[in-house]
Amino acid sequence: MKVLIATEKPFAQKAVDGIRRIVEEAGYELALLEKYTDKAQLLEAVADVDALIIRSDKVTAEVIAAAPQLKIVVRAGAGYDNVDLAAATARGIVVMNTPGQNSNAVAELAIALMIYISRNRFTPGTGHEIMGKTLGIHAYGNVGKLVGRKGKAMGMEVIAYDPFIKEDAVFEADGVKRVGSVEELYAKADFLSLHIPATEQTRGSIGYELLMSMPKGATLVNTARKEVIDEAGLMRALEEREDLKYVTDIAAGIQAELDEKFGKRVFATPKKMGAETAEANLNAGLAAARQIVDFFKTGNTRFQVNK
Structure with missing residues (x-):
């Protein structure tokens, strides 16, 4: 399984390191796309991934179509209106958030x-x-x-x-x-x-x-x-x-x-700052990683938002 962190606004390094540890200890591969400036970069990066972790990044129908292996998207945060739920549901892709972490x-x-x-x-x-x-x-x-x-x-x-x-x-x-x-x-x-x-x-x-x-x-x-x-x-x-x-x-x-x-x-605020603390950054990132591993290992869909 390949897990991609796709964050135009990156996680803190401590969060990335923690996500990597959780994913790799489960036997999966972690890929990283940070600070991307063009949608084409995201479309290319999702081509062979099974799971996707995002923050405020937009997962549109076009992104979903470019990811034929994608099985789960986790938005590290509470809101999930940046994900096209209808397109994900049509493909059988599970979409989750990480409520409470931010x-x-x-x-x-x-x-x-x-x-x-x-x-x-x-x-x-x-x-x-x-x-x-x-x-x-x-x-x-x-x-x-x-x-x-x-x-x-x-x-x-x-x-x-x-x-x-x-x-x-x-x-x-x-x-x-x-x-x-x-x-x-x-x-x-x-x-x-x-x-x-x-x-x-x-x-x-x-x-x-x-x-x-x-x-x-x-x-x-x-x-x-x-x-x-x-x-x-x-x-x-x-x-x-x-x-x-x-x-x-x-x-x-x-x-x-x-x-x-x-x-x-x-x-x-000059830029959305609600979740911009070191603690929230870490909590949401680690929760996203754990939810993906749990989904693949046990099928747990507790935080699914597109049921």
Whole structure:
């Protein structure tokens, strides 16, 4: 079996070394494609591989067609919208993610963004503290739970909404109040931390009406996906509400215009940074390698996302 790490944005060397050890101890071959600049390089590299580990790299139908031996793709991270699931499923290819491995890194960034914008992006002037404010969590999964716990530790009141979690006890265990609707969540949140995936149902779902319902001085924090934001609605809300703020780890398609119009009220990290810690890098890479070995050895598909 041949396993390829294909990462335009490479893993840390420690992670690569760990992946190699796991793969080679299992008796498989490891190949490496890093910092590639042309899709043709990826198409060539996948021609004879059985397994593929990626980060934010795009596995399109064209890539899948170029990989006749490919049996499994593992996205080292939680999101997997960079993989064409329909094309993979049609070929019988298993697609997995590594849920939870990057969660703490993303959660810490979400809290950091709240503090950064509250302190006027660390420029002179009187800012605000986040203690005592209401933190809303939209989607209470691995990252949302950690953001909520960190918010509680910093003295915030935490509320959450997740229609897929039926048990109140999940929220109560963290001292988090469950609200009954997304509208109620936004209407009460001084800081709204967004953790929904990009799906047909969620793309463009966060827009003008939800933002306009937020309390005075509220901030939307997006460490999820830019596709879930209705950018025209965001622009309109920021124009009409001079007190609203938007901070994101995924620059909007209109980010330059947002920056020009709204100055310190908006901020986007220069490049997606949610998983950019040494710990997350290592955890996700090793998890991906272990899942591939387990799949080939035992058929385990626990983290398959294209069932």
